[in-house]
Amino acid sequence: AQKVTQAQTEISVVEKEDVTLDCVYETRDTTYYLFWYKQPPSGELVFLIRRNSFDEQNEISGRYSWNFQKSTSSFNFTITASQVVDSAVYFCALSRSGTYKYIFGTGTRLKVLA
Amino acid sequence: SAVISQKPSRDICQRGTSLTIQCQVDSQVTMMFWYRQQPGQSLTLIATANQGSEATYESGFVIDKFPISRPNLTFSTLTVSNMSPEDSSIYLCSVEGGRVYGYTFGSGTRLTVV
Numbered sequence: 001a002q003k004v005t006q007a008q009t010e011i012s013v014v015e016k017e018d019v020t021l022d023c024v025y026e027t028r029d030t031t032y033y034l035f036w037y038k039q040p041p042s043g044e045l046v047f048l049i050r051r052n053s054f055d056e057q058n059e060i061s062g063r064y065s066w067n068f069q070k071s072t073s074s075f076n077f078t079i080t081a082s083q084v085v086d087s088a089v090y091f092c093a094l095s096r097s098g099t100y101k102y103i104f105g106t107g108t109r110l111k112v113l114a
Numbered sequence: 115s116a117v118i119s120q121k122p123s124r125d126i127c128q129r130g131t132s133l134t135i136q137c138q139v140d141s142q143v144t145m146m147f148w149y150r151q152q153p154g155q156s157l158t159l160i161a162t163a164n165q166g167s168e169a170t171y172e173s174g175f176v177i178d179k180f181p182i183s184r185p186n187l188t189f190s191t192l193t194v195s196n197m198s199p200e201d202s203s204i205y206l207c208s209v210e211g212g213r214v215y216g217y218t219f220g221s222g223t224r225l226t227v228v
Contacts, residue, residue, distance in 0.1 A: 035216050043204055045219035047115070091156065100145060100210065102217065104156040
């Protein structure tokens, strides 16, 4: 069975702190995709990154970085020098190759305090 | 990636009534997806809507409660029928955004049933 676990329900940090959001997944597939989405208070889901299972290179995009480790089935997301605008719920998701179904984690609510 | 316009953005409805949510995409897409996000919860796929065929519903969701239309390749509607307070959720439509962007989500419809 496939599963995505985001153990951190809520995290609060002070602006400019670095913060890491954890994501652990379970799958028996060898080919799969992992995603991170941001859901600000307005409710829309904003795509952040898609990573396939064969690409373990870490990714950096501005203040965002992602650490994908198949050995520990983790796909963690780090925000460097957090800002108040980063306050949102962040979802990690998993999908099987060739299918459209996402398995979402329960989300981590990040609060960045000024 | 595709741009999705979803409306209404929010509504407050009386129990026993129905609400139809519209999802318009700025490009032709084969598959459109409807998700539900109950308060404080993750996203759950309701159904997949293909143009020209009946929607495919996930376990726990039935056509009588959530009828879906897909009249063309850029538009879909989801109706929440005979509503009860338990239907209070955010409903989101989604389309495939391509290999780079993953799935694109609409801004969501925040439904409150009183």
